[in-house]
Amino acid sequence: MASDQSALELRGLTKRFDRLAVDALDLTIRTGEFYALLGPNGAGKTTTLRMVAGLLRPDAGSVAIMGVDALKDPVAAKQITAWVSDEPMIYDKLTPLEYLEFIAGLWGIEPSVAEPSARELLTSLSLEANMHERCEGFSKGMRQKVALAGALVHGPRLIILDEPLTGLDAVSARHVKGLLGERVRSGCTVIMTTHILEVAERMADRIGVISSGRLVAEGTLAELRQQNGKNDTSLEDMFIALVDCEAAAA
Amino acid sequence: MTTAALTWFARHEIRLAWREWLAMMTAGRRRRRRATIIGLLVFAALLHVPAYAIIGRYATLQAPLDTSALIILTATIFLAWTLMLSQAIESVTRVFYARADLDLIMSSPVALTHVFSVRLAAIALSVTAMAMLLATPFVDVLMFGGGFRWLAAYGVVVAIGLSAAAVAIAVTITLFRLIGPRRTRLVAQILAAIIGAGFVIALQVAAILSYGTLSRFAVLTSDTARAFAPDADSLIWWPARAALGDGEALLLMLACGLLLLGTVMAAFSGGFADTAVRASTGTASTRRNSHLAIFHSGSRQQALRRKEIMLLRRDPWLVSQSLMQLLYLVPPALLLWRSFSDSSVAIVLITPVIVMAAGQLAGGLGWLTISGEDAPDLVASGPLPPSRIIRAKIEVVLIVIGALFTPLVVALLFASPQQAAVTAVGVAVAAASATAIQLWFRAQARRSQFRRRQTSSRLATFAEAFSSIGWAATAALALVTPVAALVTGAMTAAILAATWKLSPRRD
Numbered sequence: 001m002a003s004d005q006s007a008l009e010l011r012g013l014t015k016r017f018d019r020l021a022v023d024a025l026d027l028t029i030r031t032g033e034f035y036a037l038l039g040p041n042g043a044g045k046t047t048t049l050r051m052v053a054g055l056l057r058p059d060a061g062s063v064a065i066m067g068v069d070a071l072k073d074p075v076a077a078k079q080i081t082a083w084v085s086d087e088p089m090i091y092d093k094l095t096p097l098e099y100l101e102f103i104a105g106l107w108g109i110e111p112s113v114a115e116p117s118a119r120e121l122l123t124s125l126s127l128e129a130n131m132h133e134r135c136e137g138f139s140k141g142m143r144q145k146v147a148l149a150g151a152l153v154h155g156p157r158l159i160i161l162d163e164p165l166t167g168l169d170a171v172s173a174r175h176v177k178g179l180l181g182e183r184v185r186s187g188c189t190v191i192m193t194t195h196i197l198e199v200a201e202r203m204a205d206r207i208g209v210i211s212s213g214r215l216v217a218e219g220t221l222a223e224l225r226q227q228n229g230k231n232d233t234s235l236e237d238m239f240i241a242l243v244d245c246e247a248a249a250a
Numbered sequence: 251m252t253t254a255a256l257t258w259f260a261r262h263e264i265r266l267a268w269r270e271w272l273a274m275m276t277a278g279r280r281r282r283r284r285a286t287i288i289g290l291l292v293f294a295a296l297l298h299v300p301a302y303a304i305i306g307r308y309a310t311l312q313a314p315l316d317t318s319a320l321i322i323l324t325a326t327i328f329l330a331w332t333l334m335l336s337q338a339i340e341s342v343t344r345v346f347y348a349r350a351d352l353d354l355i356m357s358s359p360v361a362l363t364h365v366f367s368v369r370l371a372a373i374a375l376s377v378t379a380m381a382m383l384l385a386t387p388f389v390d391v392l393m394f395g396g397g398f399r400w401l402a403a404y405g406v407v408v409a410i411g412l413s414a415a416a417v418a419i420a421v422t423i424t425l426f427r428l429i430g431p432r433r434t435r436l437v438a439q440i441l442a443a444i445i446g447a448g449f450v451i452a453l454q455v456a457a458i459l460s461y462g463t464l465s466r467f468a469v470l471t472s473d474t475a476r477a478f479a480p481d482a483d484s485l486i487w488w489p490a491r492a493a494l495g496d497g498e499a500l501l502l503m504l505a506c507g508l509l510l511l512g513t514v515m516a517a518f519s520g521g522f523a524d525t526a527v528r529a530s531t532g533t534a535s536t537r538r539n540s541h542l543a544i545f546h547s548g549s550r551q552q553a554l555r556r557k558e559i560m561l562l563r564r565d566p567w568l569v570s571q572s573l574m575q576l577l578y579l580v581p582p583a584l585l586l587w588r589s590f591s592d593s594s595v596a597i598v599l600i601t602p603v604i605v606m607a608a609g610q611l612a613g614g615l616g617w618l619t620i621s622g623e624d625a626p627d628l629v630a631s632g633p634l635p636p637s638r639i640i641r642a643k644i645e646v647v648l649i650v651i652g653a654l655f656t657p658l659v660v661a662l663l664f665a666s667p668q669q670a671a672v673t674a675v676g677v678a679v680a681a682a683s684a685t686a687i688q689l690w691f692r693a694q695a696r697r698s699q700f701r702r703r704q705t706s707s708r709l710a711t712f713a714e715a716f717s718s719i720g721w722a723a724t725a726a727l728a729l730v731t732p733v734a735a736l737v738t739g740a741m742t743a744a745i746l747a748a749t750w751k752l753s754p755r756r757d
Contacts, residue, residue, distance in 0.1 A: 053627075053631045054630070054631060055627055055630050055631060074635075075633045075634065075635060076633070078631055078632060078633040078634075079633035081631070082631075083627060083628075083631040085627055089624060089625035089626065089627050089628055090624070090625060090628075091557070091561060091624050091625060092624065093560070093561050093564040093565070094557070094560065094561070098560065101544075101545045101546070101553075102553055102554075102556070102557040103628070103632075104545060104553075105545075105546065105548065105550065105552065105553020105554075105556065105557075106550050106553045106554065106629070106632040106633075106634065107550075107632065107633060108549075108550055108633070110547065111544075111545035111546060111547050114545050115544075115545040118545070134564075150628065
């Protein structure tokens with residue numbers, strides 16, 4: 001359940017490559033909230049999340065994670081954060097269990113806590129039979145599940161997911177959604193980008209729509225419908241209308 | 251599949267092979283093409299100098315040859331064949347694991363046996379073409395000194411290229427069937443390394459054991475070799491006769507090469523598809539560890555070091571390269587053992603070899619740990635400052651070098667404490683220098699891109715080579731003429747300083 005305390009606070013976050021990718025973005029996500037960040041390709045979603053995860057340094061602005069200034073004290077901010085990219089980056093020559101052991105060690109988690117948690121995670125993601133096999137022969141979906149288990153094994157308070165359901169079959173996607181739902185219920189905050197609007201519609205407490213590096217709409221599904229003036233419209237229709245409107249304005 | 255379609259597919263294969271080679275030479279940068287071509291031409295021109303030094307004196311050889319000359323020429327051709335075989339095994343393995351077009355080919359309405367026959371032929375062609383390129387300066391030198399009859403040597407290169415490719419294909423596919431795709435990758439790389447270095451090392455070992463010298467010619471020109479050599483009309487000498495311009499011998503060699511390749515293509519092209527699919531999916535023989543992974547306690551850096559060491563241990567390239575380095579150390583180690591009793595000065599030779607090997611190995615290890623990170627986002631998002639991540643990775647390189655070279659230094663300690671000390675310092679400095687160069691030129695890449703590391707920065711490649719050579723020479727001179735060692739040491743340090751100055755800016 002979301003509380004009033006903010007888990008993530010972005011103020012004036014700006015990043016420029018060849019063009020402006022993120023344009024003075026302000027965003028607040030409450031603790032225990034499941035937040036879906038939507039937007040067309042190249043809108044600045046991944047760049048924003050990479051700055052939050054400490055993988056990119058912003059040109060301007062601030063990032064606060066659970067009250068920790070992520071730019072001044074990145075190590076403390078990373079200790080409570082997990083990042084999963086759309087392309088699962090795992091080590092082919094490690095087994096899933098060895099991969100989780102490495103992550104637990106990197107985050108300084110006690111083995112007595114990490115090992116049972118790792119086994120439980122792999123079991124809940126239907127990887128029990130593969131936990132001692134090297135990842136080199138795994139399908140993309142299996143790799144994505146290993147990466148997700150890696151993100152959860154150190155008990156993060158903020159989980160950042162960039163297209164986590166890409167490549168997953170229906171059963172695996174349901175497992176992942178269930179796992180994320182459990183984490184949110186236990187007080188964890190999740191921010192996720194997705195192109196599967198149905199997932200955002202079903203799972204997210206609040207939805208933000210980003211276009212050209214700016215937040216163009218934000219709220220619960222009901223609030224978005226209200227802003228749109230149509231109570232029976234789908235998220236897909238609203239999303240397309242918002243993006244078209246922004247494109248026309250640009 | 252019609253003949254026209256087969257020709258079209260052959261063109262497609264050759265184009266792919268050419269582009270892969272070009273991408274490897276230019277590190278995938280189109281702008282480098284012209285510079286690469288000019289560089290290759292200059293290199294080919296320069297290669298004529300050592301070619302002249304090595305075989306210039308043999309240009310006037312005329313048939314019939316005496317037994318010693320026949321042995322040397324035949325051994326040289328056999329050496330070229332083993333090198334081609336090594337290269338061909340590497341190429342065949344790469345084709346199995348790297349091609350992403352299998353689904354497309356297998357779903358197309360063509361006879362797979364024909365398509366894969368073309369693919370096997372393309373492998374043979376690329377191996378032979380590479381051998382022709384490398385042989386050109388040598389054949390040129392022989393031709394300038396001895397006339398056009400030496401053009402027949404190109405025919406010999408083609409014949410042994412075809413047979414090397416045929417043997418490589420047969421060996422690799424047999425390995426696939428016997429031990430499965432994952433083990434084949436490792437075993438094939440080790441085989442390639444051993445075959446490539448094995449013949450020269452075996453000759454050196456024989457020379458040391460019999461004559462106390464590193465020169466392999468000592469064995470080839472010995473009375474014993476002459477005594478065991480077959481008669482002048484034996485088939486064994488046909489490659490040498492073919493190289494000297496004997497048309498009948500050359501035709502027989504070419505026919506044998508083609509026949510061998512044709513037989514291998516007929517025997518293996520049918521099963522090639524299954525083998526390639528098994529290799530690309532890698533699921534057929536996935537090994538299951540019987541023991542359970544144990545979660546270790548320790549610092550975050552220890553977790554990083556543990557991960558790096560585990561990945562290095564499982565890296566087929568590293569295993570084959572380390573094995574090759576160790577193989578190259580066998581002759582000097584034998585020399586050390588022989589010289590130990592009579593206090594020969596030849597023992598000094600072992601120090602530069604060890605220092606050079608340490609520098610080269612540290613360069614490869616440095617690239618794998620520092621640049622070759624398969625999960626850069628994961629490591630970067632970990633709660634550890636970047637400086638400590640880098641430090642942990644550097645420590646891994648130095649730990650591995652220490653573990654590999656300490657036994658050699660300890661063995662040297664029993665022969666000469668002073669030499670052991672100089673060797674230890676040389677190993678440490680060479681390894682540190684090579685690692686530093688990798689650090690200055692680090693660029694994010696996947697470990698599987700290792701083959702391209704030497705083309706991603708030519709400056710880093712040359713600096714690494716010169717640094718290893720420089721420290722090896724310095725260590726050797728420190729034992730013989732210490733004043734000269736000061737000069738070479740200062741020169742090597744200057745090379746490193748210049749490299750650092752020219753390296754990309756780092757935060």
